Amino acid sequence: MKKHTHLKQLEYESIQILREAAAESENPVMLYSVGKDSAVMLHLAKKAFFPSPPPFPLLHVDTTWKFQEMYKLREKAAKDAGMELLVHKNQEAVDKGINPFDHGSLHTDMWKTEGLKQALDKHGFDLAFGGARRDEEKSRAKERIFSFRSKNHGWDPKNQRPELWSLYNTRKNKGESIRVFPLSNWTELDIWQYIYMENIEIVPLYLSEMRPTVERDGMIVMVDDDRFPLEPGEVPVQRSIRFRTLGCYPLTGAVESTAKTLPEVIQEMLLTTTSERQGRAIDKDASATMEKKKQEGYF
Amino acid sequence: MTDNAYRPDALIAENVEEYLNTHLEKTMLRFITCGSVDDGKSTLIGRLLYDSKMIFEDQLAALEDESKAGGTQGQDIDFALLVDGLAAEREQGITIDVAYRFFATEKRKFIVADTPGHEQYTRNMVTGASDSQLAVILIDARKGILTQTRRHSYLVNLLGIKNIVLAVNKMDLVDYDQATYDQIVSDYRVFADSIGIAEFTAMPISGFKGDNIASVSENTPWYNGITLMNHLETVDVGEDVRQSGPLRFPVQWVNRPNLDFRGFSGQIASGVVKPGDEIRVLPSGKTSTIKSIVTMDGDLEQASAGASVTLTFNDEIDCSRGDVICAAADPAEAADSFEATLVWMDEHEMLPGRSYVMKIGTQSVNATVQHPKYRVDVNSIEQLAAKTLQLNDIGVCSLTTDKRVVFESYNDIARGGHELGGFILIDKMTNATVAAGMLNFALRRSDNVHWQATEVDRTAHANLKNQKPMVLWFTGLSGSGKSTIANEVEKKLHLMNRHTFLLDGDNVRHGLNKDLGFTEADRVENIRRIGEVSKLMVEAGLIVLTAFISPFRGERRMVREMLPEAEFVEIYIETPLEVAEKRDVKGLYKKARAGELKNFTGIDSPYEAPTNPEIRLDTTTQTPEEAAQKVIAWLFDSSNQS
Numbered sequence: 001m002k003k004h005t006h007l008k009q010l011e012y013e014s015i016q017i018l019r020e021a022a023a024e025s026e027n028p029v030m031l032y033s034v035g036k037d038s039a040v041m042l043h044l045a046k047k048a049f050f051p052s053p054p055p056f057p058l059l060h061v062d063t064t065w066k067f068q069e070m071y072k073l074r075e076k077a078a079k080d081a082g083m084e085l086l087v088h089k090n091q092e093a094v095d096k097g098i099n100p101f102d103h104g105s106l107h108t109d110m111w112k113t114e115g116l117k118q119a120l121d122k123h124g125f126d127l128a129f130g131g132a133r134r135d136e137e138k139s140r141a142k143e144r145i146f147s148f149r150s151k152n153h154g155w156d157p158k159n160q161r162p163e164l165w166s167l168y169n170t171r172k173n174k175g176e177s178i179r180v181f182p183l184s185n186w187t188e189l190d191i192w193q194y195i196y197m198e199n200i201e202i203v204p205l206y207l208s209e210m211r212p213t214v215e216r217d218g219m220i221v222m223v224d225d226d227r228f229p230l231e232p233g234e235v236p237v238q239r240s241i242r243f244r245t246l247g248c249y250p251l252t253g254a255v256e257s258t259a260k261t262l263p264e265v266i267q268e269m270l271l272t273t274t275s276e277r278q279g280r281a282i283d284k285d286a287s288a289t290m291e292k293k294k295q296e297g298y299f
Numbered sequence: 300m301t302d303n304a305y306r307p308d309a310l311i312a313e314n315v316e317e318y319l320n321t322h323l324e325k326t327m328l329r330f331i332t333c334g335s336v337d338d339g340k341s342t343l344i345g346r347l348l349y350d351s352k353m354i355f356e357d358q359l360a361a362l363e364d365e366s367k368a369g370g371t372q373g374q375d376i377d378f379a380l381l382v383d384g385l386a387a388e389r390e391q392g393i394t395i396d397v398a399y400r401f402f403a404t405e406k407r408k409f410i411v412a413d414t415p416g417h418e419q420y421t422r423n424m425v426t427g428a429s430d431s432q433l434a435v436i437l438i439d440a441r442k443g444i445l446t447q448t449r450r451h452s453y454l455v456n457l458l459g460i461k462n463i464v465l466a467v468n469k470m471d472l473v474d475y476d477q478a479t480y481d482q483i484v485s486d487y488r489v490f491a492d493s494i495g496i497a498e499f500t501a502m503p504i505s506g507f508k509g510d511n512i513a514s515v516s517e518n519t520p521w522y523n524g525i526t527l528m529n530h531l532e533t534v535d536v537g538e539d540v541r542q543s544g545p546l547r548f549p550v551q552w553v554n555r556p557n558l559d560f561r562g563f564s565g566q567i568a569s570g571v572v573k574p575g576d577e578i579r580v581l582p583s584g585k586t587s588t589i590k591s592i593v594t595m596d597g598d599l600e601q602a603s604a605g606a607s608v609t610l611t612f613n614d615e616i617d618c619s620r621g622d623v624i625c626a627a628a629d630p631a632e633a634a635d636s637f638e639a640t641l642v643w644m645d646e647h648e649m650l651p652g653r654s655y656v657m658k659i660g661t662q663s664v665n666a667t668v669q670h671p672k673y674r675v676d677v678n679s680i681e682q683l684a685a686k687t688l689q690l691n692d693i694g695v696c697s698l699t700t701d702k703r704v705v706f707e708s709y710n711d712i713a714r715g716g717h718e719l720g721g722f723i724l725i726d727k728m729t730n731a732t733v734a735a736g737m738l739n740f741a742l743r744r745s746d747n748v749h750w751q752a753t754e755v756d757r758t759a760h761a762n763l764k765n766q767k768p769m770v771l772w773f774t775g776l777s778g779s780g781k782s783t784i785a786n787e788v789e790k791k792l793h794l795m796n797r798h799t800f801l802l803d804g805d806n807v808r809h810g811l812n813k814d815l816g817f818t819e820a821d822r823v824e825n826i827r828r829i830g831e832v833s834k835l836m837v838e839a840g841l842i843v844l845t846a847f848i849s850p851f852r853g854e855r856r857m858v859r860e861m862l863p864e865a866e867f868v869e870i871y872i873e874t875p876l877e878v879a880e881k882r883d884v885k886g887l888y889k890k891a892r893a894g895e896l897k898n899f900t901g902i903d904s905p906y907e908a909p910t911n912p913e914i915r916l917d918t919t920t921q922t923p924e925e926a927a928q929k930v931i932a933w934l935f936d937s938s939n940q941s
Contacts, residue, residue, distance in 0.1 A: 005325055005326060006325045006327035006403075010327070011607070012566060015607035016551070020551060022552065047594065050595040051556050052554055053556075134401070141399055142397065162426045164429040164430075165430055166430065166566075167723050169730070185399065187408075264315065266319060270315075271312065
């Protein structure tokens, strides 16, 4: 009998995790960021419950600063999956006009960290799927697949449960919740290969094209709409760029590239590599940042 | 620097699609590395990552800087820096059982379980080894086989890992001396035989210099074997074994999108399944045949161990989460009493008799563990007597469950042993995972004691006595007034022609439980026995009154769960410690304060007050007579008794 390939094994494992989590929770939700990892996670959820639609809604914690192409795919992906799409915007951040240009790290804190907590509390979700992977960063290598959060969404690193075999202890007290990471054991290369193999729809921004850009702090940033504050007299430059990760457009660094197809992107990635999160401004602080963000409730 | 052949730059550059297609055929291997930092474990993992080109340029640049600044290898790259970082986290008190690392070659993707080799080794190693298919046991060539080598080997073997690599590391520091290497291998063979490891693959390496890691070393011309990387790429991971056995399919989720479709979703633990196959659903034993194997990519002709699929049957038979779909001709067994090997993982010791949640496959049941038959000293591999198990202890125990569990022996991998024989125990109060376990075999005892289907049943007993049987469970501190009030209540019920029986310390401690002391474990067993006796008496139609301190919520809950709903009435005598101690009818508090009595509740042993008892009695404002009247009123006013 033919052996299972590594991508099939990863797929089977993720499906097992998705089903366990759904079977043992009362009100699950899938956090959907519209990025490539979310795309793979959503695809796996469709497979796990086929022919039923996944038995939970998608939740997008919106910052209002995502790329326009992400908003387009968001609506389409939910519709194709037959799933309800919930969009949450932190009203306080809306009122205060919090933005990445004037507010620095407060932007992430309020829109994402606070916004996520609000959304989870509002709907009473007791389990949330997230697309984080262990290979993204050194500090994530030890993360559990099922990660427990207190009533206040705090992550208590001293109180996490050992995970043996494929058995997950999902018991919790009222008010506590679980974050589940079905892609824990996938690497960036696995994600790309799987997208290629399964022909999964991703935001076109991952592929190179001529796009209007400016440079900020050594980073190439795309001018995605007219909210971008240009210097007096500054005119965006057309560059052939693509993105390795997608977040808020003013905070996401592009790479100059001519890779217009998925195989070409993978080729570039394999030949000239810098580790993935380098392009994201949020990670440029001290290395303990991630740990701190996690304790505050951000993924 | 070692050359390596793991980055086919040429093919990536020339024809990436062809490269991608070859990569879509890769397999996967999960392995664990065993050893401490001193053995060069981090260096070896860092080297594997580096040699398989999993290190990105920015990481490498950072690494070179760090190596010069703080590394231990002079001007060379300190590979250990790539994977360390656990030390700092440990200082912050963050629990790390296992850190996972990833790398890949043309042939395989690898997931490395890296466990810190410090004090928590047993818990961590067992966690990391539980889903590993191979273990690399690292030995420092200068030191040979150490206590920790034995410990690591024992644990790896216990968890059923069949592929063991004995990596004799730091060969550069013993001048690549063959005699040193041969001696270590032959010493290890003797030890391996003694603990039942039949086979292992030995190789001389240097993680630091790269010898025999990715390319054959010129420094060891006397070594005829393959490199570590080559071995990892080609070793058989046992998929054939899992496929060779009978079908085992634990049902995770019933898939019911509409009235026309009813499928059972899960991951195949062993065997192969095809449409038309005869199956038997356990524990019910109902049979049918497979109609289809459903996936989003279309129905399959067949599926094998490891695959996550959805099965449909040709007949409508009951099947739900927790059931196991088996090959009809060779089904699994179901039992409720087992011998199991337990690895204790919690700060709180095991309490024999306490009811824990047992999760095995997709089944969750209540389980109680008996006193260990023995525990194993993982350093000397000796069997020692034990009354309980502490954090990081390993022991063999009998275990009973409240429902029949569909299982296989853990070691029988061809029959889904890991999926249907590996389990965890969960504390019901803290929800912590307190133990990992492996079922060895079912104890035949329970099979032979068939439940006697009595014709005069519990309803008949109760009807004759014209009453509703129940347990009135009085709990509270010593001297709170439990026995006094229980006695008053019994007198009143007796006058009302009710058939009662009062269990208290006097008639239980002197007989049934005279072998038990006052340790936490003995207190749990004490309550378990009282619970079982009460249950029998309730079935005989009696109203049972019990007067025991019963300090732990877990045990009171256990008794509650033994009985049908509404037949367990918890009565909390809410007397404060100062009041009870002042009364000190039996002079026990005085002795306890003087240190003459150990484990005295309220003094040096905790009392966990009920959070939601049916009845609360305050003896500081009520006389025993008034309190008893309140119980009677509760029983009759709320028509709990007719």
